Amino acid sequence: MENVLAEELKELNAQEIKTTTRAVYFEGNKELLYKANLQLRTALNILVPIKTYYVRNEDELYKCVKKIDWSKYISNKDTFSIESVVHSKFFKHSKYVSLKTKDAIADQFRNKFNERPDVNIENPSLKINVHINQEKCTISLDSSGESLHKRGYRKSKNQAPLNEVLAAGIIKHSGWDGKTNFVDAMCGSGTILIEAAMIAANKAPGLIRDKFGFMNWKDFDSVLWQKIKKKSEEKIKDVEIDILGSDINSNTIKITEENLSNAELKDSVKFLTKQFSQSTPPEGSGTLIINPPYGERMKKNDINDFYKMIGDALKANYVGYDAWILTSNKEALKNLGLRPSKKLTLFNGPLEVKLHKYEMYKGSKKAKYT
Numbered sequence: 001m002e003n004v005l006a007e008e009l010k011e012l013n014a015q016e017i018k019t020t021t022r023a024v025y026f027e028g029n030k031e032l033l034y035k036a037n038l039q040l041r042t043a044l045n046i047l048v049p050i051k052t053y054y055v056r057n058e059d060e061l062y063k064c065v066k067k068i069d070w071s072k073y074i075s076n077k078d079t080f081s082i083e084s085v086v087h088s089k090f091f092k093h094s095k096y097v098s099l100k101t102k103d104a105i106a107d108q109f110r111n112k113f114n115e116r117p118d119v120n121i122e123n124p125s126l127k128i129n130v131h132i133n134q135e136k137c138t139i140s141l142d143s144s145g146e147s148l149h150k151r152g153y154r155k156s157k158n159q160a161p162l163n164e165v166l167a168a169g170i171i172k173h174s175g176w177d178g179k180t181n182f183v184d185a186m187c188g189s190g191t192i193l194i195e196a197a198m199i200a201a202n203k204a205p206g207l208i209r210d211k212f213g214f215m216n217w218k219d220f221d222s223v224l225w226q227k228i229k230k231k232s233e234e235k236i237k238d239v240e241i242d243i244l245g246s247d248i249n250s251n252t253i254k255i256t257e258e259n260l261s262n263a264e265l266k267d268s269v270k271f272l273t274k275q276f277s278q279s280t281p282p283e284g285s286g287t288l289i290i291n292p293p294y295g296e297r298m299k300k301n302d303i304n305d306f307y308k309m310i311g312d313a314l315k316a317n318y319v320g321y322d323a324w325i326l327t328s329n330k331e332a333l334k335n336l337g338l339r340p341s342k343k344l345t346l347f348n349g350p351l352e353v354k355l356h357k358y359e360m361y362k363g364s365k366k367a368k369y370t
């Protein structure tokens, strides 16, 4: 997802954009920090690095963390939490890194003020991120707080909802720009549909969320935040294309409906209960993205038949459409009877998944089928 995130940052006029594994660096001012939290669809957390040290053990880490003047960021009445990510032969346990960092901060306050801020995992005044790559340790403030995939529209969920950031990233990868028909005919709780509707409506994904980490910071500028939010709200437009969702399970359709109204996008999407083989897209061309069951709970023959059914339905009903399928079941994809024109590997949490594109051309069907 790093490349699509870098593209989004370019659109926000971020400077010095640099892509690395699982992260994209950029530079900007406070206004950009707020905008990034509000508008980026494919970022999970936006971290503000405050210090980098080179350390080889927990005691060195403790001393370095103690050198930072933490009273610049929190008072002894505030709360904090620490998240550590460690890839190092010198540090084995991220929990121990968090513990030593916490001790250093608590000891600094105790020495100075005889009182220390408490740890609060749920809703801290300051969320601190410690990232250790071999000896390089970067201490950052997490301006997002809770991960940005928590948009605020999902109150109840089905069994296997897709992460919102992954859903938005898949749509970005597909190149769909909100201007042509869009279908998810295995929509479950509607994550892909809702992310698509937000893109079509030009609605920032953070607009329905009421909390971001930076709001608890000492330097929070609420006037600036309100101004940015208002400007972003003014850019929302009516959805004029067809966005269609369906699923075989009527209960998940109810959840989709609920999530869509939480996202204030109910009128932008049509949805129905339908078996995929009977589903038909809006006339003309467009994009279909589905995330079918991976088949963990199905017998091998059944899952092969299931994917064959998907392929047959695509050939019969989706001519003119670009179809994208996300699944962890590489083997099952072979039963579609279609040749992909693009193949991407992504991660759904720790699970490796494939995103394949099938172009359902009119008149050139045979060339595309295996």
Ligand SMILES: C[S@@+](CC[C@H](N)C(=O)[O-])C[C@H]1O[C@@H](n2cnc3c(N)ncnc32)[C@H](O)[C@@H]1O
Pocket (backbone or CB within 6 Å): 158, 160, 161, 162, 163, 185, 186, 187, 188, 189, 190, 191, 192, 246, 247, 248, 249, 252, 274, 275, 276, 277, 291, 292, 293, 294
């Ligand atoms: C992995 S879930 C999709 C999750 C969805 N992307 C979300 O974020 O909630 C797969 C969905 O496919 C639906 N499904 C399974 N078989 C189907 C079929 N034959 N026709 C239509 N939908 C089907 C299931 O009901 C389930 O909601």
